[in-house]
Amino acid sequence: MASDTNQPTNGRPSTHVVIVGGGFAGIGCARELAGEDSVHVTLIDEHNYHQFQPLLYQVATAQLAATSIASSLRKTFHDYDNVDVKMGEVTEVDAAAHSVRTRAGDTIAGDILVLAAGAQANFFNTPGAAEHAFPLYSLTDAERLRTRMLTVFEDADRDPTLIDRGALNFVIVGAGATGTELAGSMADMIHDTMPEQYRDLAVSRATVQVVDLGHVVLNGFSDKAHKYASKVLTDRGVMLRLGTGVKEVTADHVVLSDGTTIQTHCVAWAGGLMAAAPAAASGLPQGRGGRIDVGPDLAPQGAPGVYVIGDMANIPGPDGQAFPQLGSVAQQSGQCVGASILAEIAGDPRKTFKYNDKGIMAMIGRGAAVAEVGKHRHELHGSIAFAAWLGVHAALMSGVRNRIEAFVDWGWDYFSKTRGPQVLDQRSAAAHIDWGDSDDSDIEVSARTRSAA
Numbered sequence: 424m425a426s427d428t429n430q431p432t433n434g435r436p437s438t439h440v441v442i443v444g445g446g447f448a449g450i451g452c453a454r455e456l457a458g459e460d461s462v463h464v465t466l467i468d469e470h471n472y473h474q475f476q477p478l479l480y481q482v483a484t485a486q487l488a489a490t491s492i493a494s495s496l497r498k499t500f501h502d503y504d505n506v507d508v509k510m511g512e513v514t515e516v517d518a519a520a521h522s523v524r525t526r527a528g529d530t531i532a533g534d535i536l537v538l539a540a541g542a543q544a545n546f547f548n549t550p551g552a553a554e555h556a557f558p559l560y561s562l563t564d565a566e567r568l569r570t571r572m573l574t575v576f577e578d579a580d581r582d583p584t585l586i587d588r589g590a591l592n593f594v595i596v597g598a599g600a601t602g603t604e605l606a607g608s609m610a611d612m613i614h615d616t617m618p619e620q621y622r623d624l625a626v627s628r629a630t631v632q633v634v635d636l637g638h639v640v641l642n643g644f645s646d647k648a649h650k651y652a653s654k655v656l657t658d659r660g661v662m663l664r665l666g667t668g669v670k671e672v673t674a675d676h677v678v679l680s681d682g683t684t685i686q687t688h689c690v691a692w693a694g695g696l697m698a699a700a701p702a703a704a705s706g707l708p709q710g711r712g713g714r715i716d717v718g719p720d721l722a723p724q725g726a727p728g729v730y731v732i733g734d735m736a737n738i739p740g741p742d743g744q745a746f747p748q749l750g751s752v753a754q755q756s757g758q759c760v761g762a763s764i765l766a767e768i769a770g771d772p773r774k775t776f777k778y779n780d781k782g783i784m785a786m787i788g789r790g791a792a793v794a795e796v797g798k799h800r801h802e803l804h805g806s807i808a809f810a811a812w813l814g815v816h817a818a819l820m821s822g823v824r825n826r827i828e829a830f831v832d833w834g835w836d837y838f839s840k841t842r843g844p845q846v847l848d849q850r851s852a853a854a855h856i857d858w859g860d861s862d863d864s865d866i867e868v869s870a871r872t873r874s875a876a
């Protein structure tokens with residue numbers, strides 16, 4: 424991959440903008456610059472596709488196929504000569520030189536560097552979590568989690584005694600939007616779909632348990648939404664363990680802060696985020712969650728020609744608090760930087776980020792959702808919110824084909840309570856569980872190890 428600053432576009436020299444990350448933020452920025460003669464964009468992502476993260480939990484629970492929520496970055500910018508897409512994992516960032524280096528050893532330098540590499544799971548140094556828990560931040564994560572869920576069902580179907588050893592206990596760490604949506608969808612899958620498919624298995628013994636140090640479900644939403652979400656989940660058999668932390672995750676159990684041990688081989692981690700690795704590699708000042716602190720113009724201090732957007736940045740809000748990590752914040756921050764770049768080229772001042780808050784929503788399971796719409800957070804619950812959720816998410820998805828596929832799968836799930844893409848990838852490491860000889864002895868050994876330490 425060559426470094427190609429100031430490549431002429433239509434015979435005129437243009438400003439070379441290097442964007443790292445093709446998520447909501449990176450795409451938002453690239454779209455703003457696409458088709459503009461004054462700039463030439465190189466968009467780098469470790470994947471050749473954009474992943475629609477809000478629906479990852481539906482891939483994990485076999486509601487949607489992976490292809491429904493992924494769209495080709497090359498196809499997205501196919502019609503724009505001034506946008507090049509390159510696949511590569513950025514491992515080094517030289518903010519002063521506006522250049523990045525990929526794992527394959529290529530260096531790409533520009534006149535302007537836009538960092539938009541998003542976030543990764545934050546395990547908060549919980550022992551064993553990085554090794555044994557399943558995060559949910561990428562398509563690969565979602566497919567691994569789905570593989571693990573289906574594997575425990577297949578293994579328990581083959582050997583029902585595994586249920587006594589926690590085979591059908593599913594633990595979700597984190598009761599925020601991701602944990603809540605995942606819990607609702609898992610509960611629907613387990614209680615409605617699986618009994619039909621695993622007729623010899625005591626599926627009724629399966630549990631979904633949500634653990635969170637906080638005391639509410641759906642943090643960030645209103646009190647009414649907390650109560651509604653808790654009721655929907657508990658009505659669907661989800662066990663809420665609030666005010667409780669996770670002390671340790673092992674291959675076959677988790678230990679909670681109240682001393683409880685839950686036998687499980689499937690721990691989904693929705694417990695927190697930190698900035699993706701290029702944030703630390705950049706050497707730029709990192710704040711909360713390892714995110715790079717930026718000003719209202721989305722630029723970090725003391726790094727001319729660099730912008731940081733989306734989940735990778737701490738973007739100051741009007742109340743001094745950073746904006747939350749949301750797709751809409753990421754997308755709008757990307758658009759803002761795109762507009763600033765064009766403004767500066769035209770000799771005008773940069774833009775200041777102003778967030779147009781259209782509200783927040785979460786799906787809690789089949790037919791149940793909460794939506795807080797607009798700046799004044801008008802609240803909708805139940806089937807109206809569910810319909811609003813379907814409409815908004817379908818509209819946000821890239822590509823007509825993805826939308827049609829998603830609507831077919833949602834409709835299928837809603838009316839028939841069956842799920843299409845129950846694909847078990849036997850090559851994945853998540854499909855191989857070492858059940859050992861006796862689970863109890865394993866727990867005793869690890870308890871002894873802990874007290875000895």
Ligand SMILES: Cc1cc2nc3c(=O)[nH]c(=O)nc-3n(C[C@H](O)[C@H](O)[C@H](O)COP(=O)(O)OP(=O)(O)OC[C@H]3O[C@@H](n4cnc5c(N)ncnc54)[C@H](O)[C@@H]3O)c2cc1C
Pocket residue numbers: 443444445446447448449467468469470472473474475476477478479480511512513514539540541542559560600601699700701732733734735748749750751752753754784785
């Ligand atoms: C499960 C889940 C559910 C969510 N639900 C909602 C919701 O309902 N509504 C909402 O508004 N928000 C939701 N969010 C949050 C929202 O998805 C994020 O805020 C948004 O995706 C952030 O956009 P971004 O562009 O900053 O980062 P991302 O979308 O994460 O994009 C970052 C991109 O950078 C690439 N990348 C990372 N590291 C490197 C590297 N080293 N080299 C090259 N490329 C790299 C990645 O491949 C990725 O394509 C959800 C998030 C998750 C995880």
